Amino acid sequence: MIEINIQKKLNIYSGEQVLDFTGQLPLNTITKISGPSGAGKTTLLKIIAGLITPENGRVIVEGTTWLDTEKKINLSPQKRLTGFVFQDHALFPNMTVLQHLQYATNDKQWINHLLSIAEMTAFASNKPSHLSGGQQQRLAVIRALAVRPKLILMDEPFSALDTKTKARFTSALSSLFSNMRMTALIVSHNPQELDAFAGEEISIGE
Amino acid sequence: MDVSPVWLSIKLATVTTLLLLLVGLPLAWWLSKRRTLFRMLAEVLITMPLVLPPSVLGFYLLLAFSPQHGLGKWLHDVFDVQLVFSFPGLVLASVIYSLPFMAGPVRSALQQLPPSQAQASYTMGKSEWQTFRYVLLPNIKPALLTATILTFAHTLGEFGVVLMIGGNIPGVTRVASVAVYDAVEQMDYSLAANYSLLLFGITFLLLMSVFIYNRAQAKTPLE
Numbered sequence: 144m145i146e147i148n149i150q151k152k153l154n155i156y157s158g159e160q161v162l163d164f165t166g167q168l169p170l171n172t173i174t175k176i177s178g179p180s181g182a183g184k185t186t187l188l189k190i191i192a193g194l195i196t197p198e199n200g201r202v203i204v205e206g207t208t209w210l211d212t213e214k215k216i217n218l219s220p221q222k223r224l225t226g227f228v229f230q231d232h233a234l235f236p237n238m239t240v241l242q243h244l245q246y247a248t249n250d251k252q253w254i255n256h257l258l259s260i261a262e263m264t265a266f267a268s269n270k271p272s273h274l275s276g277g278q279q280q281r282l283a284v285i286r287a288l289a290v291r292p293k294l295i296l297m298d299e300p301f302s303a304l305d306t307k308t309k310a311r312f313t314s315a316l317s318s319l320f321s322n323m324r325m326t327a328l329i330v331s332h333n334p335q336e337l338d339a340f341a342g343e344e345i346s347i348g349e
Numbered sequence: 350m351d352v353s354p355v356w357l358s359i360k361l362a363t364v365t366t367l368l369l370l371l372v373g374l375p376l377a378w379w380l381s382k383r384r385t386l387f388r389m390l391a392e393v394l395i396t397m398p399l400v401l402p403p404s405v406l407g408f409y410l411l412l413a414f415s416p417q418h419g420l421g422k423w424l425h426d427v428f429d430v431q432l433v434f435s436f437p438g439l440v441l442a443s444v445i446y447s448l449p450f451m452a453g454p455v456r457s458a459l460q461q462l463p464p465s466q467a468q469a470s471y472t473m474g475k476s477e478w479q480t481f482r483y484v485l486l487p488n489i490k491p492a493l494l495t496a497t498i499l500t501f502a503h504t505l506g507e508f509g510v511v512l513m514i515g516g517n518i519p520g521v522t523r524v525a526s527v528a529v530y531d532a533v534e535q536m537d538y539s540l541a542a543n544y545s546l547l548l549f550g551i552t553f554l555l556l557m558s559v560f561i562y563n564r565a566q567a568k569t570p571l572e
Contacts, residue, residue, distance in 0.1 A: 194468045220471040227472040233465035237487035246483065247473045290473050 144170060145294070145326070149190055149200030149210075153183050162186055162197075164347055170205065173320060173327045173342030177334050182348020184330040185230060188296040191328070192227050193220040204294065226287035226295035232279050234271040240282055241267040247289035257285040260315045262308070276303040281312060288319070295320075297329045301336050313339035350543050353520055354528035358548075361436075361511075361524060362504040365443040366451075369500050372444065373451030374493075378481055380452060381459035396453070398446045407513025410442050414514065434516050439524070442514045443504045450500045458492030459485060491566045495559050502555045505548065 145168040153160045162183030168174050178184050189195040191202055193209065196217060202210040209218045235243060240263055244254045258264045261281040271279055280303045287295055301309050317339050320327050331337055334344065380392055398406055414432035416425040424430045432438030462485060470480040486493070508526040515522030517531055525544050532541035 189468075192468075192472055194471070220468070221474050221476065223472075224474050225472055227469065229465045229469060231463060231465055233463060233469040235466060235469075235484050235488065237484075246470075246475075286469070287472070 144168070144203075144205070145191075146201065146203040147187075147191070149187075149197040149202065151183065151186055151190060151195070151197035151200070153181070153186060162347070166345065168326075168328065168345075169343065170326045171324045173317075173329060173337075173340040175334060175337045175340065175342060175344040176328060176330045177332070177344065177346050178348040180332075184347060185298050187347065188227070188298055188328060188330060191223075191294075192225045192296055193218055193223045194227075223294075224290060224292055226290060226292035228283050228287045228295070228297040228300045230298040232271075232283040234279055234282060234286075236271055239268050239270050240274070243282060243286045244289045247286060248291070253291070254289070257288055260319065261285045261312065277305060277308060280304060281308075284312075284316070291323070292325070294326045294328070297327060299330060299332065301331070302333075309336060310339065313337070317341075350540060351519075351528075354523050354525045354544065355547055357436075357520070357523065358505050358525040359551075361439055361443055361507075362501045364440050365447055365504045366497060366501045368440070368444050369447060369451040370497065373448060373496070373500075374455060374486075376448075377452045377455035378459060378485070380456045392456075396449050399449045403446070403507070403509025404513060406446060407442070407510040410445070410510070411513050414438055414441075433514060434518060434522060436515075436521060439511055439515045439522055442510050443507060446507060446510050447500045447504050450503050451496045454492045454496040454499070455489065458489035462488060491563055494562055498555050498559045502552050505552060505555075 147168065148165045149162070151162045153162050160181065160183075164183070164187055176184055176187070186195060190197050190200070190210070196210070197212065199212050200210065201208065201212070204223075208214070208216050209223055210216060235246070238246060240258070241254070244257060248254065255264070258267060261284065263278060263281060263285070266274060266278060269278075271282070274282065280300065284297065284300050287297070301313065304312060313336070319325070320340075327340075327342075329337055329340065376395070380388060380395075382388070411433060413419060414421040414424075416422055416431055416433065421432060424432065430437065432441060466484055466488070467480050470484045471477075475483070506526060507524070508530065511522065511524055512527055512530070515524070515527075517523050517527050523531070525548050529541050529544045529548070532538070532544065
Protein backbone atom coordinates (compact mmCIF):
# COMPACT_ATOMS: atom_id res chain seq x y z
CA MET A 144 0.00 0.00 0.00
CA ILE A 145 1.17 3.53 -0.75
CA GLU A 146 -0.14 5.96 1.85
CA ILE A 147 -0.03 9.59 0.83
CA ASN A 148 -1.07 12.64 2.81
CA ILE A 149 0.46 15.85 1.53
CA GLN A 150 -0.15 19.58 1.31
CA LYS A 151 1.87 21.63 -1.14
CA LYS A 152 1.43 25.22 -2.30
CA LEU A 153 1.27 25.48 -6.08
CA ASN A 154 2.17 28.67 -7.92
CA ILE A 155 0.05 28.68 -11.04
CA TYR A 156 -0.78 31.47 -13.47
CA SER A 157 -4.20 32.04 -11.93
CA GLY A 158 -2.66 32.60 -8.49
CA GLU A 159 -1.77 30.39 -5.57
CA GLN A 160 -3.46 27.06 -4.99
CA VAL A 161 -2.90 24.23 -2.54
CA LEU A 162 -2.47 20.62 -3.57
CA ASP A 163 -4.11 18.70 -0.72
CA PHE A 164 -4.08 14.99 -1.41
CA THR A 165 -4.85 12.12 0.90
CA GLY A 166 -5.19 8.59 -0.37
CA GLN A 167 -4.15 4.97 -0.22
CA LEU A 168 -3.02 3.48 -3.49
CA PRO A 169 -2.80 -0.29 -3.94
CA LEU A 170 0.49 -2.01 -4.78
CA ASN A 171 1.19 -4.22 -7.82
CA THR A 172 -1.57 -2.55 -9.81
CA ILE A 173 -2.02 0.42 -12.06
CA THR A 174 -3.63 3.60 -10.80
CA LYS A 175 -4.76 6.15 -13.35
CA ILE A 176 -4.70 9.78 -12.22
CA SER A 177 -6.68 12.47 -13.97
CA GLY A 178 -7.59 16.07 -13.21
CA PRO A 179 -7.67 19.53 -14.77
CA SER A 180 -4.53 21.45 -15.78
CA GLY A 181 -2.81 23.04 -12.80
CA ALA A 182 -4.43 20.67 -10.29
CA GLY A 183 -1.01 19.35 -9.23
CA LYS A 184 -0.86 15.93 -10.94
CA THR A 185 2.78 16.35 -11.95
CA THR A 186 3.63 17.83 -8.54
CA LEU A 187 2.07 14.78 -6.83
CA LEU A 188 4.22 12.40 -8.87
CA LYS A 189 7.37 14.47 -8.19
CA ILE A 190 6.63 14.51 -4.45
CA ILE A 191 6.35 10.70 -4.47
CA ALA A 192 9.65 10.45 -6.40
CA GLY A 193 11.39 12.83 -3.97
CA LEU A 194 12.00 15.53 -6.55
CA ILE A 195 9.79 18.08 -4.76
CA THR A 196 9.26 18.44 -1.02
CA PRO A 197 5.82 19.51 0.20
CA GLU A 198 5.25 21.91 3.09
CA ASN A 199 3.53 19.15 5.07
CA GLY A 200 2.91 15.51 4.63
CA ARG A 201 3.86 11.87 4.60
CA VAL A 202 4.53 9.29 1.95
CA ILE A 203 4.74 5.68 3.15
CA VAL A 204 5.42 2.88 0.67
CA GLU A 205 5.05 -0.74 1.79
CA GLY A 206 5.53 0.31 5.41
CA THR A 207 8.72 2.29 4.67
CA THR A 208 8.53 6.02 5.32
CA TRP A 209 9.85 7.88 2.31
CA LEU A 210 8.73 11.28 3.56
CA ASP A 211 7.55 12.61 6.88
CA THR A 212 7.89 16.36 7.25
CA GLU A 213 7.14 16.20 11.00
CA LYS A 214 9.84 13.62 11.68
CA LYS A 215 12.12 15.30 9.14
CA ILE A 216 12.44 12.12 7.08
CA ASN A 217 12.97 12.67 3.38
CA LEU A 218 14.61 9.91 1.35
CA SER A 219 16.54 11.10 -1.69
CA PRO A 220 15.26 10.25 -5.21
CA GLN A 221 18.27 7.92 -5.53
CA LYS A 222 17.11 5.88 -2.53
CA ARG A 223 13.44 5.83 -3.60
CA LEU A 224 14.53 4.61 -7.07
CA THR A 225 11.16 5.12 -8.72
CA GLY A 226 10.97 4.94 -12.48
CA PHE A 227 9.86 8.36 -13.70
CA VAL A 228 8.55 9.29 -17.13
CA PHE A 229 8.69 13.06 -17.50
CA GLN A 230 6.12 14.99 -19.49
CA ASP A 231 8.95 16.68 -21.47
CA HIS A 232 10.68 13.25 -21.82
CA ALA A 233 13.88 14.67 -20.18
CA LEU A 234 16.10 12.72 -22.56
CA PHE A 235 19.86 13.26 -22.57
CA PRO A 236 20.88 14.89 -25.88
CA ASN A 237 24.44 13.52 -25.64
CA MET A 238 23.36 9.86 -25.41
CA THR A 239 22.07 7.40 -27.99
CA VAL A 240 19.00 5.28 -27.29
CA LEU A 241 21.26 2.40 -26.23
CA GLN A 242 23.42 4.66 -24.04
CA HIS A 243 20.28 5.90 -22.23
CA LEU A 244 19.53 2.34 -21.23
CA GLN A 245 23.16 1.45 -20.48
CA TYR A 246 23.32 4.47 -18.18
CA ALA A 247 20.61 2.78 -16.11
CA THR A 248 21.57 -0.89 -16.30
CA ASN A 249 24.27 -3.32 -17.50
CA ASP A 250 21.78 -6.13 -18.11
CA LYS A 251 22.02 -6.65 -21.90
CA GLN A 252 19.06 -9.05 -22.08
CA TRP A 253 16.84 -6.60 -20.24
CA ILE A 254 17.99 -3.78 -22.52
CA ASN A 255 17.20 -5.85 -25.61
CA HIS A 256 13.79 -6.75 -24.20
CA LEU A 257 12.97 -3.09 -23.52
CA LEU A 258 14.11 -2.06 -27.00
CA SER A 259 11.88 -4.72 -28.46
CA ILE A 260 8.83 -3.67 -26.41
CA ALA A 261 9.26 -0.08 -27.57
CA GLU A 262 9.98 -1.17 -31.17
CA MET A 263 13.21 0.80 -30.96
CA THR A 264 15.84 -1.86 -31.78
CA ALA A 265 16.50 -0.31 -35.19
CA PHE A 266 17.06 3.12 -33.63
CA ALA A 267 19.43 2.01 -30.84
CA SER A 268 22.29 4.12 -32.14
CA ASN A 269 20.21 7.26 -32.68
CA LYS A 270 20.41 10.28 -30.43
CA PRO A 271 17.15 11.98 -29.34
CA SER A 272 17.51 14.70 -31.99
CA HIS A 273 17.21 11.95 -34.61
CA LEU A 274 14.04 10.42 -33.16
CA SER A 275 10.41 11.34 -33.77
CA GLY A 276 8.26 12.64 -30.91
CA GLY A 277 6.66 9.24 -30.44
CA GLN A 278 10.02 7.46 -30.41
CA GLN A 279 11.35 9.93 -27.85
CA GLN A 280 8.35 9.25 -25.64
CA ARG A 281 8.80 5.48 -25.88
CA LEU A 282 12.49 5.89 -25.03
CA ALA A 283 11.52 7.93 -21.94
CA VAL A 284 9.26 5.07 -20.83
CA ILE A 285 11.77 2.25 -21.34
CA ARG A 286 14.55 4.30 -19.73
CA ALA A 287 12.37 4.62 -16.62
CA LEU A 288 11.81 0.85 -16.69
CA ALA A 289 15.50 0.06 -17.17
CA VAL A 290 16.27 0.31 -13.42
CA ARG A 291 13.53 -2.29 -12.76
CA PRO A 292 11.65 0.01 -10.39
CA LYS A 293 9.02 -1.37 -8.04
CA LEU A 294 7.07 1.84 -8.54
CA ILE A 295 6.86 3.66 -11.85
CA LEU A 296 5.44 7.18 -12.12
CA MET A 297 4.36 8.21 -15.60
CA ASP A 298 3.39 11.76 -16.53
CA GLU A 299 1.43 11.87 -19.80
CA PRO A 300 3.47 8.97 -21.21
CA PHE A 301 1.49 8.26 -24.38
CA SER A 302 0.42 11.72 -25.60
CA ALA A 303 2.74 11.72 -28.65
CA LEU A 304 1.94 8.19 -29.90
CA ASP A 305 -0.30 7.41 -32.84
CA THR A 306 -3.30 5.18 -32.18
CA LYS A 307 -1.84 1.91 -33.49
CA THR A 308 1.57 2.31 -31.85
CA LYS A 309 -0.13 3.35 -28.61
CA ALA A 310 -2.31 0.21 -28.63
CA ARG A 311 0.68 -2.10 -29.17
CA PHE A 312 2.89 -0.29 -26.65
CA THR A 313 0.29 -0.05 -23.86
CA SER A 314 -0.62 -3.71 -24.33
CA ALA A 315 3.06 -4.75 -24.02
CA LEU A 316 3.52 -2.52 -20.96
CA SER A 317 0.37 -3.90 -19.33
CA SER A 318 1.80 -7.46 -19.57
CA LEU A 319 5.20 -6.30 -18.34
CA PHE A 320 3.73 -4.51 -15.30
CA SER A 321 1.70 -7.58 -14.47
CA ASN A 322 4.61 -10.04 -14.88
CA MET A 323 6.97 -7.91 -12.81
CA ARG A 324 4.31 -7.12 -10.18
CA MET A 325 5.07 -3.48 -10.70
CA THR A 326 3.06 -0.59 -9.26
CA ALA A 327 2.32 2.16 -11.77
CA LEU A 328 0.79 5.59 -11.31
CA ILE A 329 -0.13 7.09 -14.67
CA VAL A 330 -1.21 10.67 -15.19
CA SER A 331 -3.19 11.35 -18.34
CA HIS A 332 -5.44 14.07 -19.69
CA ASN A 333 -7.12 11.49 -21.82
CA PRO A 334 -8.39 8.55 -19.70
CA GLN A 335 -9.42 6.60 -22.84
CA GLU A 336 -5.79 6.11 -23.83
CA LEU A 337 -5.30 4.10 -20.63
CA ASP A 338 -8.06 1.61 -21.47
CA ALA A 339 -5.45 -1.11 -22.02
CA PHE A 340 -4.62 -0.90 -18.32
CA ALA A 341 -6.94 -2.38 -15.74
CA GLY A 342 -6.86 -0.49 -12.46
CA GLU A 343 -8.29 2.17 -10.23
CA GLU A 344 -8.88 5.67 -11.43
CA ILE A 345 -8.54 8.67 -9.17
CA SER A 346 -9.11 12.31 -9.87
CA ILE A 347 -7.44 15.25 -8.19
CA GLY A 348 -8.39 18.92 -8.13
CA GLU A 349 -12.06 18.41 -8.97
CA MET B 350 63.19 40.31 -29.97
CA ASP B 351 63.10 38.45 -26.66
CA VAL B 352 60.13 36.09 -26.94
CA SER B 353 60.28 34.95 -23.29
CA PRO B 354 57.50 37.41 -22.23
CA VAL B 355 55.18 35.84 -24.83
CA TRP B 356 56.01 32.32 -23.66
CA LEU B 357 55.51 33.42 -20.05
CA SER B 358 52.07 34.84 -20.97
CA ILE B 359 51.13 31.57 -22.70
CA LYS B 360 52.39 29.57 -19.69
CA LEU B 361 50.43 31.80 -17.28
CA ALA B 362 47.26 31.52 -19.40
CA THR B 363 47.60 27.72 -19.68
CA VAL B 364 48.15 27.14 -15.96
CA THR B 365 45.36 29.56 -15.03
CA THR B 366 42.90 27.96 -17.46
CA LEU B 367 43.68 24.44 -16.22
CA LEU B 368 43.27 25.52 -12.60
CA LEU B 369 40.02 27.30 -13.44
CA LEU B 370 38.69 24.17 -15.15
CA LEU B 371 39.29 22.35 -11.86
CA VAL B 372 37.93 25.11 -9.61
CA GLY B 373 35.51 26.97 -11.86
CA LEU B 374 33.40 24.04 -13.06
CA PRO B 375 32.32 22.77 -9.63
CA LEU B 376 31.82 26.38 -8.57
CA ALA B 377 29.63 27.12 -11.61
CA TRP B 378 27.62 23.97 -10.90
CA TRP B 379 27.10 25.08 -7.29
CA LEU B 380 26.10 28.58 -8.44
CA SER B 381 23.60 27.16 -10.94
CA LYS B 382 21.51 25.60 -8.19
CA ARG B 383 18.61 27.24 -6.39
CA ARG B 384 19.42 30.86 -5.62
CA THR B 385 20.02 31.64 -1.95
CA LEU B 386 21.33 34.84 -0.37
CA PHE B 387 24.70 33.16 0.23
CA ARG B 388 24.96 32.01 -3.40
CA MET B 389 23.99 35.47 -4.62
CA LEU B 390 26.69 37.04 -2.45
CA ALA B 391 29.24 34.54 -3.76
CA GLU B 392 28.19 35.30 -7.34
CA VAL B 393 28.59 39.05 -6.79
CA LEU B 394 32.11 38.54 -5.40
CA ILE B 395 33.07 36.23 -8.28
CA THR B 396 31.73 38.75 -10.82
CA MET B 397 33.50 41.75 -9.25
CA PRO B 398 36.73 41.39 -11.30
CA LEU B 399 34.67 42.06 -14.45
CA VAL B 400 33.90 45.61 -13.35
CA LEU B 401 36.51 46.46 -10.73
CA PRO B 402 39.55 48.41 -12.02
CA PRO B 403 42.41 45.87 -12.28
CA SER B 404 44.63 48.22 -10.27
CA VAL B 405 42.16 48.09 -7.36
CA LEU B 406 42.06 44.29 -7.40
CA GLY B 407 45.84 44.24 -7.78
CA PHE B 408 46.23 46.61 -4.82
CA TYR B 409 44.09 44.40 -2.55
CA LEU B 410 45.95 41.27 -3.67
CA LEU B 411 49.27 43.04 -3.11
CA LEU B 412 48.20 43.78 0.48
CA ALA B 413 46.92 40.22 0.98
CA PHE B 414 50.06 38.59 -0.47
CA SER B 415 52.52 40.95 1.22
CA PRO B 416 55.03 38.96 3.33
CA GLN B 417 54.89 41.70 5.95
CA HIS B 418 51.43 40.87 7.31
CA GLY B 419 48.30 38.72 7.16
CA LEU B 420 47.97 35.83 4.72
CA GLY B 421 51.20 36.66 2.91
CA LYS B 422 53.18 36.67 6.19
CA TRP B 423 51.64 33.35 7.24
CA LEU B 424 52.47 31.75 3.87
CA HIS B 425 56.00 33.11 4.07
CA ASP B 426 56.58 32.03 7.68
CA VAL B 427 54.96 28.58 7.47
CA PHE B 428 55.62 27.44 3.90
CA ASP B 429 58.40 29.81 2.86
CA VAL B 430 56.22 30.90 -0.05
CA GLN B 431 56.32 34.41 -1.39
CA LEU B 432 53.50 35.31 -3.72
CA VAL B 433 54.38 38.91 -4.47
CA PHE B 434 56.72 39.33 -7.46
CA SER B 435 56.65 35.60 -8.23
CA PHE B 436 55.05 33.37 -10.87
CA PRO B 437 52.82 31.49 -8.35
CA GLY B 438 51.52 34.90 -7.21
CA LEU B 439 50.71 35.80 -10.82
CA VAL B 440 48.85 32.50 -11.22
CA LEU B 441 46.78 33.02 -8.07
CA ALA B 442 45.94 36.61 -9.06
CA SER B 443 45.02 35.45 -12.58
CA VAL B 444 42.78 32.70 -11.23
CA ILE B 445 40.85 35.27 -9.18
CA TYR B 446 40.80 37.81 -12.01
CA SER B 447 39.66 35.37 -14.71
CA LEU B 448 37.25 33.35 -12.58
CA PRO B 449 34.10 35.11 -13.90
CA PHE B 450 35.07 34.24 -17.47
CA MET B 451 35.01 30.53 -16.61
CA ALA B 452 32.20 30.42 -14.05
CA GLY B 453 29.79 32.82 -15.80
CA PRO B 454 29.17 31.07 -19.15
CA VAL B 455 29.18 27.61 -17.55
CA ARG B 456 26.70 28.61 -14.82
CA SER B 457 24.45 30.22 -17.40
CA ALA B 458 24.54 27.14 -19.64
CA LEU B 459 23.78 24.80 -16.72
CA GLN B 460 20.80 26.94 -15.72
CA GLN B 461 19.44 26.74 -19.25
CA LEU B 462 19.30 22.94 -19.23
CA PRO B 463 15.83 21.61 -18.34
CA PRO B 464 15.83 20.65 -14.61
CA SER B 465 14.11 17.40 -15.59
CA GLN B 466 17.36 16.09 -17.16
CA ALA B 467 19.16 16.06 -13.81
CA GLN B 468 16.00 14.84 -12.08
CA ALA B 469 15.73 11.91 -14.52
CA SER B 470 19.29 10.93 -13.66
CA TYR B 471 18.58 11.12 -9.91
CA THR B 472 15.55 8.85 -10.23
CA MET B 473 17.82 6.34 -11.98
CA GLY B 474 19.88 6.19 -8.78
CA LYS B 475 22.74 8.35 -10.04
CA SER B 476 24.57 10.66 -7.65
CA GLU B 477 24.92 14.41 -8.16
CA TRP B 478 28.53 13.90 -9.31
CA GLN B 479 27.56 11.16 -11.83
CA THR B 480 24.77 13.38 -13.10
CA PHE B 481 27.15 16.34 -13.51
CA ARG B 482 29.82 14.21 -15.20
CA TYR B 483 27.68 12.13 -17.57
CA VAL B 484 24.56 14.23 -18.20
CA LEU B 485 25.08 17.93 -17.51
CA LEU B 486 28.68 18.55 -18.59
CA PRO B 487 28.45 16.81 -22.00
CA ASN B 488 25.35 18.86 -22.80
CA ILE B 489 27.03 22.25 -22.27
CA LYS B 490 30.07 21.61 -24.48
CA PRO B 491 29.79 24.85 -26.53
CA ALA B 492 29.59 26.98 -23.36
CA LEU B 493 32.49 25.04 -21.86
CA LEU B 494 34.65 25.67 -24.93
CA THR B 495 33.68 29.36 -24.95
CA ALA B 496 34.51 29.71 -21.25
CA THR B 497 37.86 27.93 -21.65
CA ILE B 498 39.00 30.05 -24.57
CA LEU B 499 37.73 33.32 -23.07
CA THR B 500 39.58 32.53 -19.85
CA PHE B 501 42.77 31.76 -21.75
CA ALA B 502 42.52 34.89 -23.93
CA HIS B 503 41.61 37.12 -21.00
CA THR B 504 44.58 35.88 -18.95
CA LEU B 505 46.84 36.40 -21.96
CA GLY B 506 45.77 40.04 -22.07
CA GLU B 507 45.98 40.82 -18.34
CA PHE B 508 47.98 43.91 -17.50
CA GLY B 509 46.95 45.88 -14.40
CA VAL B 510 46.75 42.99 -11.96
CA VAL B 511 49.92 41.27 -13.14
CA LEU B 512 51.89 44.52 -13.02
CA MET B 513 50.71 45.21 -9.46
CA ILE B 514 51.41 41.70 -8.18
CA GLY B 515 54.33 40.63 -10.34
CA GLY B 516 56.09 43.80 -11.32
CA ASN B 517 58.44 43.51 -14.28
CA ILE B 518 61.05 40.83 -13.56
CA PRO B 519 62.42 39.38 -16.83
CA GLY B 520 61.80 35.63 -17.12
CA VAL B 521 59.75 35.54 -13.91
CA THR B 522 56.84 37.98 -14.06
CA ARG B 523 57.44 39.98 -17.22
CA VAL B 524 54.53 38.86 -19.38
CA ALA B 525 53.87 40.12 -22.93
CA SER B 526 51.43 42.87 -21.94
CA VAL B 527 53.96 44.26 -19.46
CA ALA B 528 56.70 43.96 -22.08
CA VAL B 529 54.62 46.17 -24.43
CA TYR B 530 54.25 48.78 -21.69
CA ASP B 531 57.98 48.58 -20.89
CA ALA B 532 58.98 48.96 -24.53
CA VAL B 533 56.77 52.05 -24.92
CA GLU B 534 58.25 53.52 -21.73
CA GLN B 535 61.67 53.09 -23.31
CA MET B 536 60.41 54.63 -26.57
CA ASP B 537 61.16 51.36 -28.40
CA TYR B 538 58.01 51.44 -30.54
CA SER B 539 59.28 48.77 -32.91
CA LEU B 540 59.58 46.23 -30.09
CA ALA B 541 56.20 47.30 -28.67
CA ALA B 542 54.66 46.80 -32.13
CA ASN B 543 56.11 43.30 -32.41
CA TYR B 544 54.80 42.20 -29.01
CA SER B 545 51.44 43.83 -29.72
CA LEU B 546 51.13 42.14 -33.11
CA LEU B 547 51.86 38.75 -31.56
CA LEU B 548 49.25 39.26 -28.82
CA PHE B 549 46.74 40.60 -31.35
CA GLY B 550 47.27 37.61 -33.66
CA ILE B 551 47.00 34.96 -30.94
CA THR B 552 43.88 36.53 -29.40
CA PHE B 553 42.25 36.99 -32.81
CA LEU B 554 42.81 33.34 -33.72
CA LEU B 555 41.47 32.14 -30.37
CA LEU B 556 38.29 34.18 -30.60
CA MET B 557 37.84 33.28 -34.26
CA SER B 558 37.91 29.59 -33.34
CA VAL B 559 35.14 30.16 -30.76
CA PHE B 560 33.01 32.03 -33.30
CA ILE B 561 33.51 29.31 -35.92
CA TYR B 562 32.69 26.51 -33.47
CA ASN B 563 29.62 28.26 -32.09
CA ARG B 564 28.43 29.19 -35.55
CA ALA B 565 28.45 25.49 -36.32
CA GLN B 566 26.38 25.02 -33.19
CA ALA B 567 24.00 27.81 -34.41
CA LYS B 568 24.65 29.98 -31.39
CA THR B 569 26.26 33.35 -30.83
CA PRO B 570 29.67 33.08 -29.16
CA LEU B 571 28.76 34.75 -25.89
CA GLU B 572 25.68 32.63 -25.28
